[in-house]
Each structure stands twice: as C-alpha cells, then as structure tokens.
Amino acid sequence: MFLTLAKGFVIGAGLIMPIGAQNAYVLSQGIKRNYHILAATICIICDFILMSLGVFGGGALLSSHPVIALVVTILGIVFLTVYGALFFKSFYLASNEQMAEQMSPVTKKTVIFTTLAVTLLNPHVYLDTVVLIGSISNQFDEAERVFFLFGTLLASLTWFYMLSLGAAKMSPWLSTPKVQRGINLLVALIMWAIAASLLTTLL
Template identity: 40%
Template sequence: MAVFFSGFFLSFSLIMAIGAQNAFVLRQGLRREHVLLCVLICGVSDALLIALGVTSFGVLSAQMPWLGPIMRYGGASFLLVYGVMAFRSALTSTEALNVEGRARSDWRKVAATLLALTWLNPHVYLDTVILLGSIAAQYGEQRVVFGAGAIFASITFFFLLGFGARLLAPFFAWPKAWRILDALVGATMWAIAVSLILNG
C-alpha cells in the first residue's frame, strides 16, 4: 500500500497544477456541461500514458542503466523550473474565472478541444511517461502497483475537478484564489524535486 500511495500522491501533485487542460475541465464543471465526457477523456488519456511510462520506461532502464539517473535528475530539474513558473504566476496573475454569458457548448467541440489540450501538450508526456515512468522504475516489480496508484489519482482528481467545480465557483471568481493555488503548486513541485535529488 505504501508504493500505491506513493504513486497516488505524486501523480495527484503533478496533475493538480493548473494548466490549459485543468482550466478547461474546471470551466466545463462550473458550467455543468459535458462534465462526464471531459472527465472520461482526461482520465482514460492519463491512464494510457501512465501505463506506457510504467511499462516501457522499466524496459529501457533495464537495457540502459544510465537512463534512470539521467531522467531522475532531469525530472527534478524540470520540476524546479515548473515550480519557479508557478511561483511567478502566483506573484503576477490577475485572472478570475469567468464562465458567464457563454452559449452552451457542442459536445463534439468540447471533446476535440480537450483531446488537443491533452495529447498535444508536451508537459503531459513529461509528467506521465517520463517522470512517473522513471520513478516507477525504481520500484522494480512493484512498479505496476505504483502505476495503479498514479492512475487512480488521475481519475480521482478529474472526477473531483469536474463534478466538484460548482462548489468552487465563488472561490475562483476571486482573482487571488489562482495565486494561492499556484503558490501551493510551486511548493509541491519543489518538494518533489528535492525528494528526487536526495533519494538519488
């Protein structure tokens, strides 16, 4: 269970960073439009990518032992930079979530937009295939358990984001809410990066 929860919490921390994909799901959730469709697209996409990372990265690491340390420190560097970007956004962002005054979206357009935001985003591959894959490889035969925890975290997060969004509407109408969230994300990214370096 410790390995499962390691995968769960790491994956959850990575996914919670507010990017284009999460903001889109959040907006759809606040508008209560095609929420289940959005949640399924994100959850299934992440499950496929995490499974790919957990299975393929382990094979590559066995054939190229030097790849694991490179990806570990590369992942830590990425997380440190990502944390800096989150902290910068926390200091400068003035965004408030505005979902009023828009016509109801067509489900096909929603699906196409979300698929593009998911599969054409390079950060998705860095997070799921490379970063989670490299960390899962360190667990050896238990990497599947780690991957299962990561997949469960992704599905849990998107269900909470999509269907719980209506509860957050008053909060995210306040511009400082995004800054607080970005600061928390930055701190989480830095904590994970330090953990990767120290455990290397």
C-alpha cells in the same frame, strides 16, 4: 504493496494537481455544467494510456524520437497561444449579456476535441506522465510497478472528478459575470504561461 500504491497516488497527485491547461478547461466546463464529466473522463483515459506507456517503457521510446517532441511542442505553442487569446478576449470585451451567452452549452464534439487538444498538445503532459512516471517506476520490481501505476491512476481519477463535480456544485457562484471574467483572465494567463515556457525550451 499498499506502500507502493500510496507512493504512486502521492506522486501522481503532485504532478496532476498544479493548475495547467487540462485543469483550467475541466474547471471551466464544470462551471458551465457542460459535459464536464465527459471532459474529466477523457483526461483520466489519456493519463491511463500515457502513464501506462511510461511505466512499461514508453519513456525511452519518446526520448529516442526527439522529432515527435518537437512537433508536439510547436503545435502546443500555437494552440495554447490562440486558445489563451480567446479567453482573454472573453475577459476584456465581455459585457454581462456576452458572459451569459458564453455560459451557453457547446456541443459534445467540441468538448471532446478541446479536451484532447489541451491534453495531447501540451508536451508537459508527456514529460510528467511518460518520462517522469516511467523513470520513477524503474525503482520498483515488475510486480510493484503495477501497484505504483494503479496509485497514479487513482490520483488522476480522484482529482479530475473532484475538480469537475466541485466546479459544477459551485457553479451558481462561479458563473456570475464578475467571477467568470476573473476565471477567463486566469485561464488565459495560464495558457500563455505554458506556451511561453514551451517556447523557452524550444529556443
């Protein structure tokens, strides 16, 4: 059972850790120390729901309804393109005064909405959690699937809290205007790269 849990942890970590829209947003909130634990927790809860759906048969349901995937893909392209443009504008036009203003806190409601958007409007999230995790879990019997699922969820919990708390701890350095401009550019490029990949699959 421990081996199954370890497999789930390694596979989960491999899918979650690559830099994407979720990670970029949690990182940015950690740097600001602005509801960063909340943002990480929302990501973990979403992973819990989606991975559970995948392990217990949701992958087949998603595959049988391509219209759902199409709608999410289109919404994701629009959101990520616009969100990337906002970060690029912050990088390109920001002065030191504007950078200081950007570091000011945003509301809890804004953090909740944005975290849900970067998570649920990215079809890659469904591919990784529902489809891929669900497919891999089929190699285990019913009892072992629970341990596999627990391992993937443990990876999600560990990663997002480490990312959030690590960014907050390094905030004095990461929040300097020069570094923050670089992070804004990186986040913009990540958002646009994901949107471009979604558009490519759509076409």
